[in-house]
Amino acid sequence: MTGHLSISRRKLIVGGLMVAFACSTRARSATSKATGPSTIGGFVRISQEGGISLVMPSVEMGQGVYTAEAALLAEELDVRLDQIAAIAAPPDASLYAQPLFKAQMTGGSTSIRGFWTPLRQAGAAARSMLVAAAAQAWGVHPDECSTKDGTVLHSSTGRVLRYGEVAELAATLPMSEHPKLKSPGDFRIIGKSQRRIDTPVKVNGSAVYGIDVAVDGMKTAAVVISPVDGGKVKSVDETDARKIPGVIDVLHIGDAVAVVGEHYWAARAGVEALNVDWDLGPNAKLTTASIRAEVAKAADEGTPLKALEHGDVEARLRSAAKRLTAEYELPFLAHATMEPINTTVHVRPDGCDIWVGTQTPVVAQKHAARITGLPVDKVTLHNHLIGGGFGRRLQADTIEQAVRFAKQVPYPLKIIWTREQDIRHDRFRPCYLDRLAAGLDEQGRPSVWTHRTTSGTVRRYFDEDGWPDGKLDKDAVDGAWDSPYAFPAIRVDWIRHDPPVKLNWWRGVGPTHNVFVVESFLDELAHTAGQDPITYRRSLLDANPRARAVLDKVADAAGWNMPSEPRTGRGVSLHQNFGTYAALVVEVAVAPSGEISLKKIVAAVDCGIQINPDIVRAQIEGGVLFGLSAALFNGITFDEGRVQQGNFNDYRQLRINETPPIEVHLLNSGERPGGLGEVGTVSAAPALGNAIFAATGVRIRRLPIDRKLLSKRESS
Amino acid sequence: MISLKINGRTYSVQAPDDMPLLWVLRDLLNLKGTKFGCGIAQCGACTVHVDGRPVRSCMLSAANVGSREVTTIEAIGQKESGRRIQQAWLDLEVVQCGYCQSGQIMSAAALVERNPSPDDAEIDAAMAGNICRCATYARIRAAIKSASRT
CATH class of the missing domain: 3.30.365.10 (Aldehyde oxidase/xanthine dehydrogenase, molybdopterin binding domain)
Structure with a gap:
């Protein structure tokens, strides 16, 4: 020196x-x-x-x-x-x-x-x-x-x-x-x-996620939350809870009660010993049937907001040689990250520290300042590795809850939700109802395409003043108004209908929903026209060489034209979201019982310059399976205001024994880098649905996939 | 007092009879590599070895462990099988968020310990109890095979 x-x-x-x-x-x-x-x-x-x-x-x-x-x-x-x-x-x-x-x-x-x-x-x-x-x-x-x-x-x-x-x-x-x-x-x-720089600590157990935070003097709490969103605590009998060894405190906020323990297990035992009487509030009668009926009513009667229109849509619909319509429906989804919700907070007169994994640290800090009355610069947020985000940790509701509890005690307080709370008190991917119409010309080519989505807006949970009526939330039409295809006439619009369920973004955001709908309906058009689904798509991509290149690559790599066994089939999807072009072929076998087996997955991706090609592949591999898992198994439903799913037994996830070989082919266009975390997930469900159609002739228009539709009757 | 043999050391802890080994490890012994995922033995994030066998520590009360030897992710690298699995996990870049991977590695290490060269079906059978929401499954399979070969 x-x-x-x-x-x-x-x-x-x-x-x-x-x-x-x-x-x-x-x-x-x-x-x-x-x-x-x-x-x-x-x-x-x-x-x-x-x-x-x-x-x-x-x-x-x-x-x-x-x-x-x-x-x-x-x-x-x-x-x-x-x-x-x-x-x-x-x-x-x-x-x-x-x-x-x-x-x-x-x-x-x-x-x-x-x-x-x-x-x-x-x-x-x-x-x-x-x-x-x-x-x-x-x-x-x-x-x-x-x-x-x-x-x-x-x-x-x-x-x-x-x-x-x-x-x-x-x-x-x-x-x-x-x-x-x-x-x-x-x-x-x-x-x-x-080599990834975050993984050595993740294979030897030393990585510190939010849930692993240990602070001097820290106590741990478990909570009980109103079983119905919007409910309030009427009264609590905490006598038994306080008798449990290791229980330190019982804390109240309007819609939840926390039991603080020397360790998590004491806190859990304390929560189970609580006797809480709830005022379940306005959503106490909510059911999935009532939500679906309201969405359908809005789709019939609501005012559409135009996202895109060109060409003479109405005239072309009238003059089409053949006209198709279809309705698609997607469920609410939970994020179900592996790391359950947790936050550690220490509120002191002079400041507040928060230890958590969050996708929105500034928002969390701002909420903590508001709740504690401290200036923002007195709130220190220590962000951590996150055990799966998928959008869940974009919202700070869980951090707000933790601060509301922690400001009542002098010690640092860690709150850990159960898996059931993590799923039931998630903020969900919206449900969607989509209505489409298309006209085909004499050659079977699409002459006109219309797509109307009815859904809530996620944006109202992110913008401070909510989201004004009459303003388009582009997330609701992303993947629909920017599909890779050139249609002679197209209209995409959105009817806003906010359900009485809190919403959030979920991996793949808008395109996860819209690309399923677009790519499934386009597949319907191809089959109606009697044309091969890839050839059909290709004919609409004259002006889109990057999309054509990934489609050609995936067709070749997947052996698209190879013959299939009975009740097996290949399905394709194509999209261009997040600055990346992605084509996917999924091959499935469908048993006479209706059970679906994934046989093979092949992806072709052009994300421009690849910062780290192996991470690109990993994101596509995992993203595709994440999307397939949801399409195969997941939908959040409500009865008596309560979420009916709660853990991995009834909100089940794809497992290794259900995972087929996956190939990811990367194209080197040298264009600006595109996004990747969402891409594979967006590709997944439509390729799966189209493969099931190829295997069985049954069109999947509603997720998750109902196996009963796919079972083969013995008499046939 | 419960006496526990963990990673070659003996610990005495004061814990309720029904307190799962998972929470004893995490909250009383500060061994936080073992993860809470579901609490009902559905996801495998809490997998540890008890006398070499993979066990979901969220459903096993510490009081019932008895004299059996517990091994956690913090010490699995001291075993040859564990070391090879961890190295294969890094070499094949299995890990994404990583939260489930302690459990995955413990299940995989137990597998290769008893079956030095498992095939796909044996890997699937041994690993089907471990959920990964990042869905790193294809690489888990490849890494176990890689560790088996070395």
Whole structure:
């Protein structure tokens, strides 16, 4: 270490000096003296000791985003991924807002699309400042210096400085407004299947998810929540609960009661000993039948909001050689992440700490400030690895509940929901009712296409003032108004009908619903026209070479034209959402009993530049199976206001013995990176439904798939 | 007091008779690698070994473990079978969110311990009790085969 860069004794005592760099559009380079990582901004932190930490603006919930975002930074910073530590960004939208949302939020397969340029810029800006600092220390021109693996080199003299040795000086230098980015040909990390950086701790049990948080003095609570959403506690007899050894407190909020224990099991026993009398509120009579009837009524009578219309739709419907109509219906879905809902909160007079895994840290922080009455900057949120998000942790309702309980006690309080609470008190993927009509010309080609969706809006739960009537929620039509196909005339519209059930986004968001409907109905058209489903789709893709390429690839790789056994069949789906093109072929066998076996899955995907091809494949593999699992098994239903499913016995999930071989073929278009977390899930259900049609002749228009429709009568 | 042999050490804990081993591990012994997933032995996230056999610790009361040896994810890497499974999990990049993977690895390690080269059907039979919502199943199958070969 050179003399003039040595750091003061005091700084060493306070735990090392940290330097932060931000990208040029969010310029904030700072030297933190004592306050630690959570209070300084930027994406790159280099300690004097040489430790390099990269701040992850998106939360890691399995999608591999820590590895991918670190790759973007590390590529331009010129460090190896095994040299860095990833840390979760604190809530600070000024630094970590997702550019596509303008909010600090992980979801919608936006992370890489949004951060593709800013994170590379941040890495490049940091690198150029480190180079400038080293050049200054050596008294040479920066252009004479190069970088490699976290060091600056002056090759003509053989001098080397580690980034840590020049970080303090670098932080005082001006930040380049337009740091030069590498050309793709020079990438050493991007495009290579680097090892994931989050997995070593996940195979030896040392990864810390929110549920694993341990804080000094912490107590653990279990809760009982109104069995009907909107219900309230009338009275509680807590006498027996308080007698249970290890029970410390019983806490009340309007719609739930918590029992605090020395450990979770005492708390659980306490909850079971509670005697709560509920006022079940306005939803006490809610049933799935009543919800479906209301949705159908809205579909008949509601006012459609137009999303897309071109061509003379009505005239073409009248003049079509053949006209088809169909109705599709999709259920509410729970997220059922493996890690049940949990939050740890410590409310003190001077501040509040929250330990949790959340997809929306800023929202959680804001709610906690409101509930505690503390200023936002007194609420510290420690974000954690998430044991599956799928959209559930976009909403902070569970964190709000935890803060409402925790503000009643002086100690840190961890709340853990049961699996049954996690499913029954989820905020659900909306149910949908879709009505479609299409006209075919004399050659069987679609001459007109109309698609009307009736559903609630998820957006009202995310926008502070709700969602105004008469305003289109694009999520309701995503995947329908932007399908890959060119129709001579098309109309897509939406009737808003908010059910008395709280809603949330779910993996694949709008397109998961719409692509099922579009790709199933298009399959109906192909079969009505007597044409092969892939040939038929291809004929509508003249102006869409990327879509055509994935479709051709999947047909070839899946052996689309190979003959099938009786009651087996292949189905295809194609879509272009989240900036990615994806085609999928699912092959199934349907037993005479109606039982469905998955035989083979083949995907072809063009997501543009692949940051990490192996993670791309993993997301498609898992995403497809996630979607198939829901289509095969899942629907949330209500009776007497209560969710009828509760655990993996009655909200069952695909298991390994039901999983077929999966192939994922990646196309290298070199276009801008597209999203991936949602893509496979979107592809899944339509390919499955179309395969079942190929195997049985039965069209699946309602999910989850009713096996009774598929059983073969003995007499036939 | 309940006496438990866990990962080669003996622990004495004060726990209610019906307290599942899962919560004793997590809340009394701070061994948090074993995960709570469902509480009814449907998902396998809480799988540990009891005398080498995979057991759902959410449904086994600690008081009923007796003198049997408990092994958890924290120590499975000290066994050759566990070490190979963990390495294969990394080599084949099985893991996504990772929450179920402690249980997956414990089930897989028990499998290869008793069957050094399982075929697909044997893997499916041994692993069907472990749910993965990220659906990493294809890679789990491949990783078990890879660990079997090495």
